[in-house]
Amino acid sequence: MSQQIDQLVAEYKNTGSLKGLPSKLYIDGNWSDAHNGQTMDTLDPSSGKVFASFSAAQKKDVDLAVEAASSAFHNVWKLTKASRRGEILSRAADLLEQQADRFCVVEALDSGKPLAEAQGDIASSVSALRYYAGCADKIQGDSFPLGEGNYSFSTLEAVGVTAHIIPWNYPLATTIRGVAPALAAGCTAVVKPAEQTPLTALMLAEVLRSAGLPDGVYNVVNGTGAEAGSALVNHPKVQHVTFTGSVDTGVLVMQAAARNITSVTLELGGKSPIVALADCDIEKTAEGVLWAIFYNAGQICSAGSRLVVSCEIHRQLVDKIVEKAAALKPGHSLDNPNFGAINSKAQLDKIAGFIDRARARGIKVACGGNKMHSAETADGWFFEPTIMDDVPMDDELVQEEIFGPVLSVQVVDSLEQAIEAANCTQFALAAGIYTQNISSAMQLSRAIDAGQITVNDYWAGGIEVPFGGNRRSGIGREKGLQALRSYCATKSITFAF
Numbered sequence: 001m002s003q004q005i006d007q008l009v010a011e012y013k014n015t016g017s018l019k020g021l022p023s024k025l026y027i028d029g030n031w032s033d034a035h036n037g038q039t040m041d042t043l044d045p046s047s048g049k050v051f052a053s054f055s056a057a058q059k060k061d062v063d064l065a066v067e068a069a070s071s072a073f074h075n076v077w078k079l080t081k082a083s084r085r086g087e088i089l090s091r092a093a094d095l096l097e098q099q100a101d102r103f104c105v106v107e108a109l110d111s112g113k114p115l116a117e118a119q120g121d122i123a124s125s126v127s128a129l130r131y132y133a134g135c136a137d138k139i140q141g142d143s144f145p146l147g148e149g150n151y152s153f154s155t156l157e158a159v160g161v162t163a164h165i166i167p168w169n170y171p172l173a174t175t176i177r178g179v180a181p182a183l184a185a186g187c188t189a190v191v192k193p194a195e196q197t198p199l200t201a202l203m204l205a206e207v208l209r210s211a212g213l214p215d216g217v218y219n220v221v222n223g224t225g226a227e228a229g230s231a232l233v234n235h236p237k238v239q240h241v242t243f244t245g246s247v248d249t250g251v252l253v254m255q256a257a258a259r260n261i262t263s264v265t266l267e268l269g270g271k272s273p274i275v276a277l278a279d280c281d282i283e284k285t286a287e288g289v290l291w292a293i294f295y296n297a298g299q300i301c302s303a304g305s306r307l308v309v310s311c312e313i314h315r316q317l318v319d320k321i322v323e324k325a326a327a328l329k330p331g332h333s334l335d336n337p338n339f340g341a342i343n344s345k346a347q348l349d350k351i352a353g354f355i356d357r358a359r360a361r362g363i364k365v366a367c368g369g370n371k372m373h374s375a376e377t378a379d380g381w382f383f384e385p386t387i388m389d390d391v392p393m394d395d396e397l398v399q400e401e402i403f404g405p406v407l408s409v410q411v412v413d414s415l416e417q418a419i420e421a422a423n424c425t426q427f428a429l430a431a432g433i434y435t436q437n438i439s440s441a442m443q444l445s446r447a448i449d450a451g452q453i454t455v456n457d458y459w460a461g462g463i464e465v466p467f468g469g470n471r472r473s474g475i476g477r478e479k480g481l482q483a484l485r486s487y488c489a490t491k492s493i494t495f496a497f
C-alpha cells in the first residue's frame, strides 16, 4: 500500500474518522444542507461504529436537484460538443486515478470491503470513465434506403435528466457505471447513493467539477430510499432511471417510473450458478468458485452463489474449496484482510437467518455457518465463509438470493441435469462454466438463461462487456456500447424532394 494510504489508515485509527470528508448535498454545483437540516450517520462495518454523518435530502431538495439537472441539460450539456464532453470525462478519469488512494480508503471504510478490493473498484471506475470518454463523439445514427425522392436518417439524442439509484456493495463503481455513459450521451444526472455508503459519490462531484463539468450536470442527493429515492424516481422530469438493488425495491421503482412513462434499467438480484463438469481443472475451478462467492463477502448481485457440480467430482471439488475457505481471515477493511465485513447488521442477521433455518431443515454445513468478529478488534459484522452441501433444488438456499458468503452446492449426474439445475431459479443474471470440453461449454452457454456467461474464469470481463439480467434479475444492460442506448432516444428524420 502507498504512503498516502498508510497515513490515512493511521489517521482513522487515531481519530476514528478522516478529515475533509464531504457531508452535504451537491446540487447545481453547490454544497448545501438539506432544507430542513436533517442528517444521517454512516457506520464502519468492520467496527460497527459511526465515523461520519451526512445531509439527508427530502423531496424539496430532490426537486431542486432535478430542476438543476433539467436546466443544465437544456441550456448547457446537450449543446456541448460531444468531443468536449469526452474531454471532460477523460480528465475526470485522470483526476480520479490521481486521487485513487483517498477514494479507496473511504470506500473500504464505508462499505467494509478490504482495501485491495476497494483499489480494484477505483481502478475499474477509472476504466469506465475512460471508456465512455472515448464513446462520447462516436454516438452515431443510421440512414435508411427509401429510394429516389426521399432522404432518411436518424440521430441519437440524449434523453434528458437521468436518475441513478445506487446500492451499498459497489458505491463508486455503480455510480460511474451509470453516470459515465449518461454524461457521454449528453444527459445530466441526479444520483441517490445508498444510505449505508454515501461518501464516494460526493467525492466524485469534486473530481467532475475539477475536470470542468458544468454546474447542474451531476448532482448528488443522499438520503433514505423512502424519501429521497422515491421522490427522485417519481419525478416527472426524470427521463430514465438506472436502478441497482433488490427485486422488491426494483418493482417499486418500475411502478413509479411507469406513471411518468419513464424508461428504466433495472439491475436486480441473482442466484448465479457455476457449473463444474467432471473434466474441469479442479484446482482452477476451486479457486474460481472460492472468489466467485467470497469476493466482497458474497455481497455481489452476480456472485456465483450456487455450485452445480458433477457427482464424479463433487467430494473432491467441495473439499478443495473448503480447504481454501479455511485460509480466509476476516479483519478490519483498512488492515486489508483477505475477507471483508458484511455491510450492515441487518444484512448480517438476514444471512444468519438463512443458515439457521437451513440447519433446522437438516441441510449439511460443509464449512462456516456462523457470525464472527474481526480477529484484531473482536468487533464488526462478519459472517464465516459458508458452504451448504447437497442442497435440494426447491430449497430456499437454492431459490433465494442471500447476498452474503454462502455457497449452495447442487449435485448432478448429467449435462441435462446440470442445465436444469442451472436454470431452476427465478433469476438469470450470470453463470460460470468450468470444463475442458469446448462442446459441453458451448451447449451449456446456449442452454443457460443468463445475461452473461463466463467459461473457466468466473470474473472474466470488463467495462466493454454488456452486463445485466433476464427474468427477475432485471431489464436492460449496463456497460459496453449497449449502455449508451439507455440514455439516447432515436429520432428519424425523412425528407421528400
Ligand code: ADP
Pocket (backbone or CB within 6 Å): 165, 166, 167, 168, 192, 193, 194, 195, 223, 224, 225, 226, 228, 229, 230, 231, 233, 244, 245, 246, 247, 249, 250, 252, 253
Ligand atoms: P437493500 O434492501 O439491500 O438496502 P434496496 O434495493 O432497498 O437494497 O436499496 C438499493 C437502493 O434503492 C438504495 O439507494 C435505497 O436507498 C434505494 N431505495 C430504497 N427504496 C426506494 C424507493 N422506494 N424508491 C427509490 N429508491 C429506493
